[in-house]
Amino acid sequence: MQHTTFADASASWEEAKFVVAGIPFDRTTSFRPGARFGPDSIRQHSWNFESYDLETGVDLAEVPIHDLGNASEFGNATDMVNAVREEIRPVYAAGKIPIILGGDHACSPPCVEAYPDGGSLGVLYIDAHMDFRSSYLGDPRSHACSSRRIVEKLGARNVVVLGVRSVSREELDDNQAIGMSFVTAHEVAQEGIEASVQRALNMLKTDRIYISLDIDAIDPSYAAGTGTPEPFGLTPRDVKYAIGQAAPRLAGMDIMEVSPHYDNGNTSALAARLAREAIVRHVQAHPPR
Ligand code: MN
C-alpha cells in the first residue's frame, strides 16, 4: 500500500504538536543524486513500525502529529531556501515542532533560519562531513555549505557537529578562525558515545536544540542509501542515543540525504525510526497533562 503521510500523522494542523514536512530537493548534490526521493520513501517505511514504543511507553497513535506533505518543486537552491523558510516559519510561530524530511543537506539552513529571531536555539549537526565551505561549485547554498550558513545565523558557539570524519584543509582553516565546535567520529570511537554526546551537548548552552541529521553520519554499512557515503561512521544506536539526549530540548529536527535507490530500504527505515525516536523521547520528557 502506498502511504502519502508519515505514520500516525492523523492530527489536524490545529491540534498537532509535531509537524512533518518533506522537501524533495537534491539539486546541490555533488556525488550521486536521488535524495529528492527521500521524503516519500521515509514516509513509506514509517508504517512498518508499531505505534507503541517499547522503551518509553509512548504510543505514537496518541501523539498529535500532522503531515504537511511535500513542498512543491523548486528552481535553484535560493528559490528552495526562500520557499522553505516561509513554509516552516508558521510551524514555530504556532509552538509546534517541525520534523523535516529531505532532500539534500541544503534544505537544512532555511529550516533553522525560520526559527523566531531572539529565540535561544542551538543546533546539533550530525554529519560525516563538516559542510563548512563558504561556497561550493559557485553556490553558497550548496549542501557543502550548510553548517556555515547555520553558523552565520546562530553564531559559532551555538552549533556543534557530531560524527565528522571528512573535511577539507580549507574548511578546517576557516573554522580555526570562526570556532564552530565538533566531535569527530574517531573521537566517538575512542571516548564512547555517551561521553561524546555529553561533551557535544554541554557546548550548547541554548534553551532549545534543533537536530540536523545528515544520514551519512551513520556508517554506510548501515545506511548505504545516501549520496556521499563515508566509511568509519557512527552506528544507528549511537545516533539514537544522541537524539534521545537532545530530545528534551527539541525545537525541530531534520533528516537529510536519504537517497533510497542506493539500498534496499534499510536507510529509509532507519531514518523513519530515528524521526520517531525524537518524537517519543520528547514526549517522554514532556508528557501531556
Ligand atoms: Mn551534510
Ligand code: MN
Ligand atoms: Mn554528509
